[in-house]
Amino acid sequence: MSKLAPATITRWVVSGPPTLFMLLFFLAPSLIMVLASFRYPGAFGGLAPVFGGGRPGEDTGLTLENYQFFFSDLLYTEIFLKSLLIALISTLACILMAYPLALLIARSPKRHRDLMVLLVILPFASNFLIRVYALMILLGPQQALASTINGVLAAFGCAPVSLLFSTFAVVVGMVYVHLPFMVLPLYTNLEKHDPTLLDAAQDLGASAWSRFWRVTFPLSLPGIFSGSALVFIPVLGMFAIPDLLGGTRDILIGNLIKDQFLGTRDWPFGSMLSIMLTVVVLALAGLAARLGQRKRDGGN
Amino acid sequence: MMAAIQAMARRRPPGRHVAGWPQRVVGCLLVLLVLSAGLVAPPANAANVLRLFNWNNYISQSTLDRFEAQCHCKVEQDYYSDNEEMLAKLAAGATGYDILVPTGNAVETLIRQDALRPLDRSRLPHFGNLNPAFLGGFYDPANRYAVPYAYTITLLGYNRTRLDALGLPHDTWGLLFEPKYLEKLKGRVTVLDSPRELMAAALRYLGYSVNDTDEAHWARARDLIIRAKPYWASFSNSSYIKELTVGNIWLAHGYSNDMYVAAQDAEKAGRAFTVAFSTPKEGAVLALDNMVLHRSGPRPDLAQAFMDFMLDGQNSAELTNLIGSGNPNQAAMPYIRPAIASNKAVFPDAEGVRQLEMLRDLDRRQRRVLNRMWVEIKLR
Amino acid sequence: MRRSAVLWSVSLAVYAFLYLPLVVVVVYSFNDSRLNAEWVGFTLHWYRVLFSDDEMLGAGANSLLIAFVSATFATLLGTMAGIAMHRFRLRALPLLVITPVAMPEILLGVSLLIFFVQVLNFTLGLFSVLIAHITFCVGFVAIVVRARLAGMDESIFEAARDLGATPWQTFRRVTFPLILPGVIAGALMAFTLSIDDFVITFFTAGVGVHTLPLQIYSMIKIAVTPEVNAVSTLLMTLTLGLIILASRFAPDALKGAA
Numbered sequence: 001m002s003k004l005a006p007a008t009i010t011r012w013v014v015s016g017p018p019t020l021f022m023l024l025f026f027l028a029p030s031l032i033m034v035l036a037s038f039r040y041p042g043a044f045g046g047l048a049p050v051f052g053g054g055r056p057g058e059d060t061g062l063t064l065e066n067y068q069f070f071f072s073d074l075l076y077t078e079i080f081l082k083s084l085l086i087a088l089i090s091t092l093a094c095i096l097m098a099y100p101l102a103l104l105i106a107r108s109p110k111r112h113r114d115l116m117v118l119l120v121i122l123p124f125a126s127n128f129l130i131r132v133y134a135l136m137i138l139l140g141p142q143q144a145l146a147s148t149i150n151g152v153l154a155a156f157g158c159a160p161v162s163l164l165f166s167t168f169a170v171v172v173g174m175v176y177v178h179l180p181f182m183v184l185p186l187y188t189n190l191e192k193h194d195p196t197l198l199d200a201a202q203d204l205g206a207s208a209w210s211r212f213w214r215v216t217f218p219l220s221l222p223g224i225f226s227g228s229a230l231v232f233i234p235v236l237g238m239f240a241i242p243d244l245l246g247g248t249r250d251i252l253i254g255n256l257i258k259d260q261f262l263g264t265r266d267w268p269f270g271s272m273l274s275i276m277l278t279v280v281v282l283a284l285a286g287l288a289a290r291l292g293q294r295k296r297d298g299g300n
Numbered sequence: 301m302m303a304a305i306q307a308m309a310r311r312r313p314p315g316r317h318v319a320g321w322p323q324r325v326v327g328c329l330l331v332l333l334v335l336s337a338g339l340v341a342p343p344a345n346a347a348n349v350l351r352l353f354n355w356n357n358y359i360s361q362s363t364l365d366r367f368e369a370q371c372h373c374k375v376e377q378d379y380y381s382d383n384e385e386m387l388a389k390l391a392a393g394a395t396g397y398d399i400l401v402p403t404g405n406a407v408e409t410l411i412r413q414d415a416l417r418p419l420d421r422s423r424l425p426h427f428g429n430l431n432p433a434f435l436g437g438f439y440d441p442a443n444r445y446a447v448p449y450a451y452t453i454t455l456l457g458y459n460r461t462r463l464d465a466l467g468l469p470h471d472t473w474g475l476l477f478e479p480k481y482l483e484k485l486k487g488r489v490t491v492l493d494s495p496r497e498l499m500a501a502a503l504r505y506l507g508y509s510v511n512d513t514d515e516a517h518w519a520r521a522r523d524l525i526i527r528a529k530p531y532w533a534s535f536s537n538s539s540y541i542k543e544l545t546v547g548n549i550w551l552a553h554g555y556s557n558d559m560y561v562a563a564q565d566a567e568k569a570g571r572a573f574t575v576a577f578s579t580p581k582e583g584a585v586l587a588l589d590n591m592v593l594h595r596s597g598p599r600p601d602l603a604q605a606f607m608d609f610m611l612d613g614q615n616s617a618e619l620t621n622l623i624g625s626g627n628p629n630q631a632a633m634p635y636i637r638p639a640i641a642s643n644k645a646v647f648p649d650a651e652g653v654r655q656l657e658m659l660r661d662l663d664r665r666q667r668r669v670l671n672r673m674w675v676e677i678k679l680r
Numbered sequence: 681m682r683r684s685a686v687l688w689s690v691s692l693a694v695y696a697f698l699y700l701p702l703v704v705v706v707v708y709s710f711n712d713s714r715l716n717a718e719w720v721g722f723t724l725h726w727y728r729v730l731f732s733d734d735e736m737l738g739a740g741a742n743s744l745l746i747a748f749v750s751a752t753f754a755t756l757l758g759t760m761a762g763i764a765m766h767r768f769r770l771r772a773l774p775l776l777v778i779t780p781v782a783m784p785e786i787l788l789g790v791s792l793l794i795f796f797v798q799v800l801n802f803t804l805g806l807f808s809v810l811i812a813h814i815t816f817c818v819g820f821v822a823i824v825v826r827a828r829l830a831g832m833d834e835s836i837f838e839a840a841r842d843l844g845a846t847p848w849q850t851f852r853r854v855t856f857p858l859i860l861p862g863v864i865a866g867a868l869m870a871f872t873l874s875i876d877d878f879v880i881t882f883f884t885a886g887v888g889v890h891t892l893p894l895q896i897y898s899m900i901k902i903a904v905t906p907e908v909n910a911v912s913t914l915l916m917t918l919t920l921g922l923i924i925l926a927s928r929f930a931p932d933a934l935k936g937a938a
Contacts, residue, residue, distance in 0.1 A: 010847045011764070011767075011768050014760050014763055014764045014767070014768075015760070015761070015764035015768060015770060015773055017757060017760055018757040018758070018760050018761035018764065018773065018776075018777065018818060018822070019761075019772065019773050019776060021757055021814070021815075021818070022761075022773075022776040022777060022780075022815070022818065023776065025792070025795075025811055025812075025814075025815045026776060026779070026780050026788075026815050027776060028795060028799070029788075029791035029792050029794065029795035029799075030779070030783065030787070030788075030791050032791050032794050032795060032799075033787050033790070033791045040664075041664045041667075042391075042664075043412075043663065043664065044409040044412050044413050044661070045387050045388070045391045045409060045413075046391035046392070055412075069668070073672070075672065075675055075676060075679065076675070078679060079675065079679065082679075097690075097694050097697070098694070100686075100687050100690035100691055100694070101690070101691040101694045101695070103687060104684075104687045104688065104691040105691075107684075107687075117864075117865070117868070118868075118920075118923060119695065119698075120695075120698065121868045121869075121871075121872060122916060122919070122920060123698050123699060123701070123702045123916075124872035124875075124876070125871075125872065125875060125915055125916045125919035125920070126702065126705055126912035126913070126915060126916045127876065127892055127893065127896055127908065127911075127912045127915070128876040128878075128893065129878075129893070129896050129897065129900070129904065129908075130705055130896065130904065130908050130909060130912045131701050131702070131705065131912075133716065133904060134701035134702070134704035134705045134708075135701050136539065137704055137708075137716070137717065138700060138701060138704060140546075140548065141548055142546075142548070142718075162487055162533065165533045165534035176697070176698075176701070179694070179697075179698065180868075180869065180872070181820075181869060184824060184865035184866075184868065184869060185823070185824050185827050185865065187861070187865065188824060188827065188828045188861045188862040188865045189827055189828065189830075191861050192828065192832070192858070192861075222827045222830035223827050225827070226823045226824060226826070226827035227827075229778075229781070229823060230781070230820060230823060230824075230869075233781055233782050234781070236784075237783075237784040237785060240878075243493065243535075243537075244539065246534065246535075247533065247534050248529050248530075248532050248533070248534055248535060248678075249678065249679065249680075250678075251675065251678035251679060254784060255678075256675065257784050257786055257787070258784075258786055259671060259674070260671070261388055261786050261787075261790060262382060262384045262385055262388055262786070263384055263494075263495070263671070264495075264667045264668065264670070264671040265384065265387070265388070265391075265664075265667060266664070266667060266668055266671065267790070269668065270786070270787070271787060274783060274784045274786070274787040277782075277783075277784060278779060278782045278783050278784075281782040282775070282778070282779065282782055285778065285782070349888075351887050351888065355898070356895075356898035356899050357899070376887065376888040378885075378887060378888065378890070378894075379894065379895070379898030380898065381897060381898050381900055385882065388790070388883075389793070389882070389883060392790050392793040392794050392797065392883065393793060393794060393796075393797030393798050394793065394797065394804060394883075395797070396803075396804075396886070396887040397887060537900075538900040542715060542716065542717055545715055545717070546715065546717045546718070565714060565715060568714075569713065569715060569720075
């Protein structure tokens with residue numbers, strides 16, 4: 001047998017460990033849950049057996065019932081769409097806030113960058129829950145923010161609004177806890193841009209705006225894509241924020257899934273919902289990647 | 301380009317301290333690995349440790365200290381904040397807990413899953429301290445598995461000053477569901493984020509049992525909830541305590557021990573208003589928590605020593621004095637602070653007890669129907 | 681310069697948004713009220729409570745340790761995955777690392793618990809938490825590293841090889857310095873994800889393994905006291921200190937590269 005080519009060895013050395021790890025600790029466990037989505041819930045929670053007799057009143061074996069239940073009712077699709085919308089709004093808000101910051105850090109002198117990045121992430125070393133509680137205080141009806149807004153509204157003769165316990169608060173919370181996941185990928189992308197390109201554009205007489213729009217922005221698309229993935233996707237699964245900050249209508253897909261495991265003991269339906277969500281998200285990510293690829297190929 | 305590569309290659313000549321860095325990184329990784337491996341090793345002496353899977357703050361620290369001193373052992377606690385969290389973790393296969401503290405309906409589930417060890421009553425000489433009214437529940441008619449520990453009532457907590465000023469009553473679920481009351485309370489009301497609890501309140505208000513499973517009755521309850529929902533601020537399982545104390549919320553559907561805390565906090569903070577709580581006259585849910593022995597627990601002997609310790613009146617009273625929970629232990633009554641013992645929303649009289657019901661588990665089809673209704677309630 | 685003024689003011693506003701809640705957290709840790717609702721007066725009471733609360737301190741130490749160890753391994757695996765995804769046309773790996781990011785964490789938690797206990801017959805402990813945390817962090821690191829590599833001039837790597845560099849030398853001298861900011865960003869993300877995780881930790885932690893989120897979430901029902909603010913403040917200070925320390929003693933290659 002001939003000696004393995006170095007390229008092949010490199011390929012295995014680099015991709016082998018992560019692949020093996022994820023096969024063992026991610027794929028194998030999640031297959032259990034894929035299977036679970038075709039099973040019946042146990043009479044007292046958990047899962048009913050696939051083979052053999054169950055307890056009285058328990059169905060055993062495999063079924064499509066969970067999938068049928070989902071599609072038999074528009075209610076669940078409605079939650080999906082609503083969650084996608086909230087995730088989209090939160091992602092856009094994150095881009096709008098993160099981009100200028102990432103750009104500023106990337107253009108700052110090298111010795112300041114570390115500190116500026118660290119400052120973005122530092123608040124996240126405190127506990128998630130306590131940060132959300134702090135947000136609840138800031139959005140509370142007696143705080144400056146709410147009184148200012150309601151003062152302005154009153155001046156125009158409008159009824160006061162509640163900032164806390166609203167969809168607005170949910171979006172603020174989502175943006176707040178996910179902002180670094182947009183800033184960091186954007187920064188790592190923007191940081192590598194070659195400043196000479198911008199100088200060249202300037203020499204050619206391009207205005208600041210067109211330099212940004214024609215040079216910086218297209219080059220930063222991979223950063224925007226990965227940042228968006230890291231914000232959009234986790235927002236979809238989040239349940240603590242709608243629980244704590246939301247009003248009486250703020251139920252998202254993450255809450256529905258959590259309810260199946262930590263409320264109604266309906267693991268098969270919960271697994272099924274999770275798998276649907278994962279598939280939808282991956283399809284969207286694939287689509288975005290394809291579009292990005294085409295744009296880049298077309299642009300060059 | 302070539303120049304750049306060469307420059308890059310040159311930037312890091314194989315000098316004194318540079319050559320070693322990958323090795324150093326690997327070294328650091330190994331140290332971390334060893335460090336974590338050291339912590340992975342099971343606790344050196346598992347022999348004298350009692351393991352509880354319990355609600356947080358559900359036993360006073362001084363009680364624990366005394367038990368540890370008496371049994372020459374260590375008590376380790378893991379916490380849950382909902383029966384369902386505990387049941388889910390156990391259903392997936394978690395083991396190693398000697399004692400769990402589930403509510404009645406969860407006890408029934410655990411018994412039927414064959415997850416509990418029967419009690420050895422000879423090891424529980426103080427069992428007789430328990431009030432017979434709290435024994436022989438539907439989940440354990442012969443008292444073979446469960447030792448009642450503490451209870452709460454799901455009721456209404458309110459800002460008494462505000463309600464009085466608005467001329468509203470205190471003692472009816474109508475406050476939560478009737479637009480004629482709610483119009484004065486718009487945006488000042490929270491309800492529990494729990495399908496069973498909220499439906500139970502609505503069902504009692506409509507004159508049904510909390511365990512009614514007739515779907516037509518459920519639909520009436522759902523419509524009642526949907527009609528009232530626009531007046532509510534949010535569904536809240538926890539933050540209502542604080543919001544009541546601060547004065548943002550004037551009426552909250554919640555647990556008696558939480559309301560006790562809210563009332564205490566408001567008083568201590570010297571508020572201009574008082575927070576109070578009472579059980580609606582239409583009746584309410586009683587949640588009785590029990591100590592039970594999990595089959596996977598390695599130390600049933602220690603566990604039962606602990607149970608008996610907690611059956612002692614003085615020890616049991618400490619919990620009530622700490623969190624304002626109801627106490628099924630007759631021997632505890634003399635040690636409970638009079639302010640709590642005389643509060644009918646914590647210790648109902650015989651008349652009040654008759655109006656209370658414990659929740660029973662639903663079967664899987666009913667659970668799914670209820671969850672669908674809940675989604676509808678939330679979305680509308 | 682008008683433009684950079686805009687950039688600065690927007691950025692400062694974003695920093696303010698990030699830090700306003702944090703200021704509340706820190707200030708209220710010195711507040712003489714159990715309520716976490718309004719300022720009453722200055723006290724060190726909550727820090728005294730914290731320093732006599734072994735359970736909370738232990739949970740904090742566990743959280744830090746788990747976050748450091750799992751972030752380290754997740755960064756290692758994630759960086760490899762990111763490079764592999766960029767360099768080779770792989771089909772399975774991208775799906776394998778990105779799907780966990782897309783999967784609801786409850787499902788991940790329950791599935792890992794079932795897998796550990798019922799398939800591997802493994803006793804839950806700290807180790808199971810570490811594995812679980814690494815699993816869900818790898819994808820985040822890989823995505824950032826890959827984004828860093830995307831659009832990078834391939835000819836640099838080829839040139840290095842043409843100059844006779846072994847793959848390891850190419851990696852050490854060329855690739856690694858180039859992707860380092862991405863690696864560091866990924867590591868920081870993994871660290872915060874791990875230190876904040878409740879759901880997956882709840883399911884995979886063994887008896888007696890406490891982390892701060894486990895401790896704090898179980899307090900939700902009984903009202904979160906300023907002791908939690910105090911422990912959060914402490915944790916943040918410690919993290920800051922550790923990061924500064926790490927960058928002080930870090931290999932030269934790590935310095936100034938980010």
